[in-house]
Amino acid sequence: MTTLSRKITSDMMDPTFETTLKNRLGEKGEKIPLCFQCGVCSGSCPVVFAMDYTPRQIMELIKLGVKELVLNSSTIWLCAACYSCSVRCPQGVDLKQVMETLKEIAIEDPKYSRDEKTFYEKFIDVVKKNGRMDEVALYVKLMPKSTVMRNLGFGFKLYQKGKINLRPVRSNAAGDVAKMFENVLSEEVQKQ
Numbered sequence: 001m002t003t004l005s006r007k008i009t010s011d012m013m014d015p016t017f018e019t020t021l022k023n024r025l026g027e028k029g030e031k032i033p034l035c036f037q038c039g040v041c042s043g044s045c046p047v048v049f050a051m052d053y054t055p056r057q058i059m060e061l062i063k064l065g066v067k068e069l070v071l072n073s074s075t076i077w078l079c080a081a082c083y084s085c086s087v088r089c090p091q092g093v094d095l096k097q098v099m100e101t102l103k104e105i106a107i108e109d110p111k112y113s114r115d116e117k118t119f120y121e122k123f124i125d126v127v128k129k130n131g132r133m134d135e136v137a138l139y140v141k142l143m144p145k146s147t148v149m150r151n152l153g154f155g156f157k158l159y160q161k162g163k164i165n166l167r168p169v170r171s172n173a174a175g176d177v178a179k180m181f182e183n184v185l186s187e188e189v190q191k192q
């Protein structure tokens with residue numbers, strides 16, 4: 001976490017950012033301007049300790065139009081979608097939904113790139129393909145080949161102790177999960 005001490009420059013700004021976000025959120029976006037910076041969201045967030053900006057600070061940055069800091073923050077990727085902020089906000093801001101929409105905007109633009117975003121995308125790839133998480137497949141997707149090769153011996157020891165499964169892990173419901181992803185994506189396309 002940090003205070004907003006970083007110098008904000010004009011190239012980080014997009015005066016239309018709050019409006020764009022509001023429009024994308026539709027009815028749920030109408031409450032964004034009502035945020036009065038009480039900090040209840042930050043006080044309720046179980047993962048705030050790991051975020052670079054607190055949920056309250058993200059709201060402040062949105063209102064200031066500092067798009068670069070918001071979309072490059074770890075906060076949007078670390079949000080656990082627990083809804084604590086949304087149910088407690090005295091102004092009715094659905095901050096969980098704001099975080100989801102910020103993620104969508106960051107995914108659409110490759111210039112916003114950070115490790116948490118890569119992890120998120122690869123995680124979804126594995127679940128989409130296998131119908132469930134496969135830790136070994138995720139590790140191989142995330143790590144450079146040289147690191148995977150260097151750790152082969154350690155991986156084999158973990159396998160011998162039954163800690164990891166070296167065979168691809170695939171759920172019987174993989175087809176249904178893939179269909180679910182397809183349905184959600186086609187709904188998103190129709191909304192645009």
Ligand code: SF4
Nearest residue numbers: 035036038039041089
């Ligand atoms: S709880 Fe609501 S009003 Fe308070 S800072 Fe968070 S978003 Fe703004």
Ligand code: SF4
Nearest residue numbers: 045079080082083085
């Ligand atoms: S929904 Fe996200 S931002 Fe809100 S309290 Fe939960 S983890 Fe924190």
